[in-house]
Amino acid sequence: MxxxxxxxVATKANLSKKQxxxxxxxxxxxxxxxxxFREMLTAFYFGAGVIxxxxxxxxxxxxxxxxxxFGAINSSLVPYLIHLRTDEGEEAFxxxxxxxxxxxxxxxxxxxxxxxxxxxxxxxxLAPGFYKDPQRLSLTMFFIRFTALIFLFQVLSSMQITxxxxxxxxxxxxxxxxxxxxxxVLVLALAGVLHGATPTTLALSALTTGFVTFGIAYYTALPYxxxxxxxxxxxxxxxxxLKFLLPVLAGQVIVISFTLVxxxxxxFLPVGNISALNYASLLYNLxxxxxxxPITSVLYPAxxxxxxxxxxxxxxxxxGRGIQLIWLIVLPSAVGLAALSLPIVKLVYMRGAFDITAAxxxxxxxxxxxxxxxxxGVQSLLAMVFLAEKDNITPxxxxxxxxxxxxxxxxxFGIRLHMNAAGFAIGTAISWTILCLWLYxxxxxxxxxxxxxxxxxxxxxxxxxxxxxxxxxxxxxxxxYEGLHLILLIAAAALVYFASLLLLRDENMKDLTKxxxxxxxSYLKR
Numbered sequence: 448m449x450x451x452x453x454x455x456v457a458t459k460a461n462l463s464k465k466q467x468x469x470x471x472x473x474x475x476x477x478x479x480x481x482x483x484f485r486e487m488l489t490a491f492y493f494g495a496g497v498i499x500x501x502x503x504x505x506x507x508x509x510x511x512x513x514x515x516x517f518g519a520i521n522s523s524l525v526p527y528l529i530h531l532r533t534d535e536g537e538e539a540f541x542x543x544x545x546x547x548x549x550x551x552x553x554x555x556x557x558x559x560x561x562x563x564x565x566x567x568x569x570x571x572x573l574a575p576g577f578y579k580d581p582q583r584l585s586l587t588m589f590f591i592r593f594t595a596l597i598f599l600f601q602v603l604s605s606m607q608i609t610x611x612x613x614x615x616x617x618x619x620x621x622x623x624x625x626x627x628x629x630x631x632v633l634v635l636a637l638a639g640v641l642h643g644a645t646p647t648t649l650a651l652s653a654l655t656t657g658f659v660t661f662g663i664a665y666y667t668a669l670p671y672x673x674x675x676x677x678x679x680x681x682x683x684x685x686x687x688x689l690k691f692l693l694p695v696l697a698g699q700v701i702v703i704s705f706t707l708v709x710x711x712x713x714x715f716l717p718v719g720n721i722s723a724l725n726y727a728s729l730l731y732n733l734x735x736x737x738x739x740x741p742i743t744s745v746l747y748p749a750x751x752x753x754x755x756x757x758x759x760x761x762x763x764x765x766x767g768r769g770i771q772l773i774w775l776i777v778l779p780s781a782v783g784l785a786a787l788s789l790p791i792v793k794l795v796y797m798r799g800a801f802d803i804t805a806a807x808x809x810x811x812x813x814x815x816x817x818x819x820x821x822x823x824g825v826q827s828l829l830a831m832v833f834l835a836e837k838d839n840i841t842p843x844x845x846x847x848x849x850x851x852x853x854x855x856x857x858x859x860f861g862i863r864l865h866m867n868a869a870g871f872a873i874g875t876a877i878s879w880t881i882l883c884l885w886l887y888x889x890x891x892x893x894x895x896x897x898x899x900x901x902x903x904x905x906x907x908x909x910x911x912x913x914x915x916x917x918x919x920x921x922x923x924x925x926x927x928y929e930g931l932h933l934i935l936l937i938a939a940a941a942l943v944y945f946a947s948l949l950l951l952r953d954e955n956m957k958d959l960t961k962x963x964x965x966x967x968x969s970y971l972k973r
Contacts, residue, residue, distance in 0.1 A: 471617055471741035474624035479733055481628035483795060485652070486729055488635050492644035494800030495722035495808065501583050502649055503725040504574045504714070505590030516602045519696035520551070522834045524609045526751045527691055530837070531684075533755050543684035545675040548606055550685050555602055562595035574721075576714030583718075586646060593650040597657035604661045607668035615748055619667040623660050631656030694839040708854050716867050719808060723868040726796060726805075727812035731820050734780035739773045739824030747831050754835040759894050762832070766890075767904065769828050774905050775955050777824040779912045779944045783937060785817035786919045790929045811869035819876025822883035829886040845885050853878035908955075911947035918943045 493499040524547070532540040562569060566588045570577055577583045608619050635652035642648065713720045746769045753762035784791065789810040797806045830842045856874025860866050866873070891898055919940050922928055928936050948956035 470621050471624070471744065474621040475737050475741060478624035478628045479737060481632045482729065485628065485632045485635060486726065487796060487798070488632070488639065489649065490726070490796040490801040490805075491799030492639060493649075494802065495719040495726070495805035496800065497580075497583055497718060498586060498646055498649070499722040499725075500718060501577075501586035502590050502646070503721050504570070504577065504583075504587050505594045506653065506725075507573050515696065515699040516598075516605065519692060519699040520602070520605045520609055522699075522747075522831055523692045523695040523839070524606075524688070525613055525747060526754070526835050526837060527688055528613055529748070529751050530755050539684075541674045542682075543688065544610060546682050546685050547688050548675075550681065551606060552603065555599055559595050559599040562598070563592050566591035566595075573711060574714035575711065576716075580718075589646060590650055593654050597653055600657035600661035604664035607664035610668055610671055612744070612748060614671070616667075617744070619664045620744070622663040622667065626663060627656050627660040630659045691837070691839065694843055695834060697843055708850065708857060712854070712857050712861065713868065713871060716861075719805060720868045723805065723808040723812050724871060726792070726809045727816055727868070727872065730791065730795070730813055731781075731784060731816040734777045734784075734820060735824050735827070738776040738780075739827060742769055742772050743828045743831060746828070747835065750832055751835040754832075754837075762835075763894060763896055766828070766832055767901065770825055770901060771904050771908075771955055773824045773828060774821060775908045775948075775953075778821045778908055779915055779941070781817045781820040782912045782916050783919070783940060784820070785814050786916060786923075787928070787933065787936070788814040788817065790933045793929065794933055808868055811866075812872040815869055815872035815876050817876075819879035822880040826879060826883035826886060829883065829890060832890055833886070841889055842886060845882055845889070849878045849882040849885075852881065907948060907951040907953040911944050911951065911953075914947050915940050915944040 489499060489502075493502075524544075528540055528544060531543055569591060570584065570587050574583075574587065577587055604619075604623070611617070611619055631652045634655045635648060638648040638651065713724055746765055749765050750762055750769075753759075753765060789806065792806045792810040792813060793803075796809065797803065833839070833842045853874050856877055857871045859870075860873045861868070861870030864870055887901070888898065890896075891901075919936065922936050922939070926932070926936075945956065949960065
């Protein structure tokens with residue numbers, strides 16, 4: 448069986464919940480910095496043209512479909528195994544995980560081989576408009592053969608990460624954040640300098656990131672795998688889990704369909720619109736991945752445990768705390784992205800082949816996406832709450848309605864009103880908002896929670912964000928706000944926001960301030 452399971456080392460490596468949130472946020476920020484370096488390099492080399500459009504469509508497989516598998520496995524396997532361990536004990540837990548792992552690996556290998564041999568069906572689903580453009584079609588087929596392997600690495604990594612999350616060990620996610628993106632950027636930069644920017648360079652950079660992700664996740668999970676209990680490829684655990692997984696996976700596919708619908712419909716628009724949507728998504732996802740994602744990941748095991756024990760008051764307290772923290776950080780970030788969309792896009796991307804036309808197209812999409820970002824962050828947490836209760840039908844039904852609404856709004860704003868990428872962003876933001884509110888009302892009604900309570904909890908951060916917006920608009924009217932001046936404006940706006948929260952005596956801000964001061968005092972006493 449190989450390496451023994453060293454519980455002492457594993458326990459020592461674990462972090463507290465607060466440490467995990469901080470470590471995940473800091474490491475994710477590091478990852479995003481390198482992610483921006485990568486996008487800045489690709490923008491410099493390829494702009495918003497044919498190669499970038501084709502690459503973006505191919506990347507939908509690991510970044511969208513792969514994320515759907517990751518999300519479905521993570522959000523379904525955690526509560527399934529926690530409930531199983533509570534009801535049947537450790538031996539059943541390890542038998543179930545071992546069987547599910549082997550079954551999913553077999554399925555993934557077959558699916559990856561199919562993608563590499565026959566990429567055409569995936570292009571027909573992801574970008575049917577490319578069949579009218581032979582150049583974009585052939586480039587996309589080339590890229591998909593690489594991204595099929597990235598998809599395999601990503602989903603295999605999710606199995607390792609999920610196992611460690613159950614033991615509240617978030618070290619693999621932190622390691623992946625620190626090294627995976629950096630390795631991809633290094634390959635892209637070196638290959639670009641030595642051999643020039645080519646489609647192959649772009650593909651190898653993405654493949655390197657996927658391989659490093661898998662390597663870190665697999666290595667950190669090795670001590671736990673000594674507990675594997677071989678019990679065949681198919682048994683009652685696999686059967687029971689699949690009954691729970693499939694509706695969750697369907698729900699995840701519908702969730703990612705918000706962006707896939709944008710991309711699919713944008714494939715019929717002029718060259719550059721798909722790239723603009725992708726560049727904008729990288730920016731609006733920044734507060735989600737830096738803050739909302741880590742908060743949700745760290746709180747999810749606690750929510751699952753409270754649900755398994757039917758401790759609804761503890762569940763409500765944890766969920767309410769999560770919503771407040773997400774709103775506290777994501778709302779002002781979204782306000783800043785919307786109010787400063789064009790100068791931010793110009794600062795991050797506009798050099799080389801990325802010209803003012805591409806910047807204007809991207810900033811228009813970013814502005815409207817940002818309006819829905821706070822609701823997207825909260826929506827992700829609420830979806831996990833239903834899954835923790837082993838209810839995958841409620842979010843699935845609401846997601847189906849939302850994706851249909853998204854498609855209609857995309858057509859109306861983007862195609863009928865000729866708003867192109869900006870129109871698609873409007874439709875997606877409205878759909879995020881409606882879905883978030885619907886999920887919250889459904890959850891609150893189920894547990895007899897007064898909706899007014901959450902409004903009272905969020906009004907201070909909302910008021911501080913509006914005050915911050917006023918400062919940004921006044922600065923833009925009377926002072927320069929591009930280049931280095933943009934950095935000064937962002938710092939001033941953040942200072943106004945946090946000062947406003949302290950003046951309003953926001954409890955979350957007071958707690959964070961106390962923790963920071965305590966850290967400073969303890970450091971000075973050394």
